[in-house]
Amino acid sequence: MESKKSPTTKRATGSKQASRRKFLATGAAAAALGAVQTTAVPAAGQTAAPETKSLSDLIAYGDRSEYVKSVRVAVDERPSPDEFGLTFHVLTPLQDSVGIITPSSLHFIGTHRGSIVPDIDPKQHRLLIHGMVDRPLEFSMDDLRRFPAVSRVHFIECLGNHSKAKDKTVQETHGLTSCSEWTGVLLSTLLKECGVQKGASWVVSEGAEEVKGAGSIRLAKAMDDCIAAYGQNGEAVRPQQGFPLRLVVPGFEGIYNTKWLRRIKVVDRYYMTYNDYGHISKDEEVAALTFQWGPKSVITFPSGGQTLPGPGVYQLTGLAWSGGGAVRRVEVSTDGGETWKDAEIRGGVHPKAHTRFGMDWKWDGRECVVVSRSTDELGQVQPSRAELAAFFKVPPDYYKTHGVQGSDNTIQPWRVESDGSVHNAI
């Protein structure tokens, strides 16, 4: 971040040559740009850009505006990177999100205990598929591009995405979910190419990072809708997201979406690897709430830490998603769940993807609690914490002080106070 603000002499020199070449090549248009760039003429009502940007910087790979400050933050329980250089859990700034796609550079990061992003040359990278298959095969990245590609919008959400009473913002309560358009080959296409043998029931995938993180999914899921993805939001998957190849397991917990995917072994039983066993439970009902995410939603405006300047009309908006399929309905309540109203779905609706909802909302300046609730195509309805407490037979306010078992898809309340400040109301 900082180095971008103060270009080094070396970089400036290099880009000067580049800009000269561009100048000669594209003539007048470039000349106009060049003038802006060197003299930094402020437009009316604006201040001069604080730095000089070279033409090549402007052209090669676009930066966002200097005025846009939205950034990820590490979960406060552990530094990222830590003493070992491990990146652990890093949260997406959902409060600033618009639409349904998370910018790749703001996609959350999560690994079991942390990992160091490996530096992988895609020319050297291979995916090996073996085990209970008729034809074990090794694919280069070029090989993978010779199979038909799919591009699908899917969220990935970490099991650790638990909202806690102490969390202040929606980034802290829900920042371990993100949504991208993933491009790649269906895992089923690759498995069919290898010929899965009778008796096979699970697949174990493995990454190329230092701990070679391995995770297991049922063969039924592997053959359903998983993607060996090399593309994310129109470009190569980002290194922090698994460059050059990651497994996308739509609707399932993040841990199964193996990054830096290098090997898939087809096997005859659940291997319960290091990554797996911490994610399942002794209690059958808790266990049943793992693997596939339930219907979930959260209001991103107004949300914790934001302030409404005064009474009047606002756009109440948020995101809804479900591991069970497409979002069918989002309801919003501005009286803490007493009365509900359907919100509009604003934008594309994709199965197992973030879905944007919104509605006109007139705030009268009085204290209120806003909540949202989603229903998916399987008819599953997002539960409140009190409903979950009734299900697990614990006191109604149990989850004010205790974490939710399994994956947390409970309703998130935000309290808007009369001074316009917004707070977590768990």
Next chain:
Amino acid sequence: MRFRVALTAMILCLCCGGLAAAQSSTDGTYGVGKTPTPEEIRAADITISPDGKNLPPGKGTAKAGAAIFAQKCAACHGENGYGGLAPILIKPEPPVKSSTPCLAPCIGPGSVMPLHAPYATVIWDYINRAMPFRQEGSLEPDEVYALTAFLLYKNGVIKEDEVLDQTTLPEVKMPNRDGYAIPDWKPGMPRPFPNKRKG
């Protein structure tokens, strides 16, 4: 002219043939990818089955493991398997809070890997693939058996003189062996809550 038309037709035909072949190969495959040799698969395959399948020959005891641990692991995990910067490997008495806080489900005191893992093979597999951190893959199978034996002994799971090898390692009865309910899953399956309630 005539010749050129014929040639073009021939080229077109060849192209069609190629396309048709890719889409209609009788077994539905694309014929893409390289067939690895059995040696290449063996070298890459570090995945160990809970029943011991794919464990390499070798053996080790806690005694041998203690020396290796002091030399290759203690710097990060602490002399006694706790108190270092890296995760706790040996449950301290009385329990102390993990030096590496984590999100739920947290592997804190009492649920260190050699107590928490469902199978002893999982510990073997993890040490073999991932440790010592930044020098992964440098341990010999005998060392991995010995280190697994050491961690299991120190956590009270096996006796000090038990020999772990291809046969005995999968037979270790882990304390948390039955501590897992494995959820069923089929495409289009809803979660049980709030749609279905037990009892």
